[in-house]
Amino acid sequence: MPDNATIGELLARQGISRRALLKYATYLASIMALPPAASVAMADALAKSHRQSVIWLSFQECTGCTESLTRSFSPNLEDIIFNLISLDYHETLQAASGEAAEAARLSAMKANKGKYVVVVDGSVSTLDGGIYSTNAGKTNLQVLKETAEDALAIISVGTCAAFGGIPHARPNPTGAVAVSDIITNKPIINISGCPPIPEAIAGTIAYLVTLGKIPELDHLGRPKSFFGESIHDRCYRRPFYDKGLFAKSFDDEGARNGWCLYEVGCKGPVTYNACATVKWNGGVSFPIQSGHGCLGCSEPNFWDKGGFYKPLPASTGENGTIVAGALVAGAAVGAASAALSRSRKNAAKEKQP
């Protein structure tokens, strides 16, 4: 969709006023904890800039991340994010298919060499040369390397792209890895979550387009503005945790009273994401508010952490056999040492005149 119009002109053409853009920029700036003045600058920059060329690659994924973005808070504002970017390639959303689709990717890469952003959702299969996930005759691995080559930056959307996610879970039959395991020479922003919060995707893209730089990232490469605090630190059930009031099952008195879900396996204390503040479906609710503990879906290996309903302090190992073995071994060594001292004693007795 080559179009030289600025974002402002494009929005005006669609009847989206500067006021709506400002509202959107204010919203994004506030959820990204930017200073209030930034929203005006952001709106102005947005209006003046050209749309960012984005190539969206879908690998081993469930399309939940795209669903999350397209089911963004309000239809009007959701449109805006698609006006900020020129989505030059997206298997699910583009009209083109087959050869034409591949041609669109290649031409966008050529036209915006060094300037396009690659968004990846899904993990990359590496086993046996990556043959377990292919598209248009190429493995995901090939397409990723080829597309990342001249990219400005990469945004790994969703836990699969960011950390390997569910395909990476044991026993990982396809040798799935994160994008950052393959591409090491480009800036990578991880927007983890299964799926990620749409505002986190939109906000990060908007930040990149307007300010032209990578937002501040945490040690796992996630924007601090969305992943800087744990769910637990911002959870409205926290006062119950602090008092020691816990739901023991999903239908007990504690659950009905809205007490803390730690005992039924909530991973909020070790999960960093904005669910407790930005929430879902336009700020309606989030899992803990709906009565279920946090699964920890924005953290690496969340699928292999011993079970969603296993509380955090519980051991994740299968201790039964190992402990039984230790018991038998300990008792055997004890019996042997007692027998040894018994035989020593007898020998000493025999020696006595």
Next chain:
Amino acid sequence: MTLLDFARGPALSFAYAVFVFGVAWRLVSLLLLPRNKELSQAKPGAPSVFSAAVLGFVRHLWPQKAYLRGTLFATLNGYVFHLGLAIIVFGLAQHILVFQSLFGINWPNLPSSLISVAAVVTLASLVVALVRRLTSPVLRLISTGNDYIAWFVTTLPVITGLLAVSHLGAPYETLLAIHILSIALLLIVFPFGKLMHAFLVFLTRTGTGIFYARRGAEI
């Protein structure tokens, strides 16, 4: 694998195994040790072995009057941190979850604020016990590395636990991991040092009770 994954997984499994192995080893070897035959005649009117054992244990719960002056403080302080530890270990919801995951049983938890108070008091009491050990000339002389290790591995989980519940100093996942690792250390050291008294106290005090009751000696 994160530090927390390591702590909750391999570290805890290893610690449980070492603990069970060590305790089984020490208890079985002690109980099967050849015992000297009791050659003395029981004093007429001596209590039965069972009541002698119970009496011996109960009698030792409090020092004899003659020794009370010198030992009152140490005894009271000992009770404070032992009870404190019991309240923390068996009263905190997070700890009950560990027992539930191991043995499938649970019980109602105490309010977290009460546990925090108990933990602070316990910590203070443990510090007092160490200060006393270091300042009393006699105690210092008879203390070995074993005593200091026992103190260290007991106190460490109290400190790390307090930090974990108050989310102080580091992210919760790091604090929780460090706390679990400190418990793992306690479990690993437990059977091989002075901490084994938690089991052996029942053998020694009842044994002493039986021995002296048979001879009609007051203890």
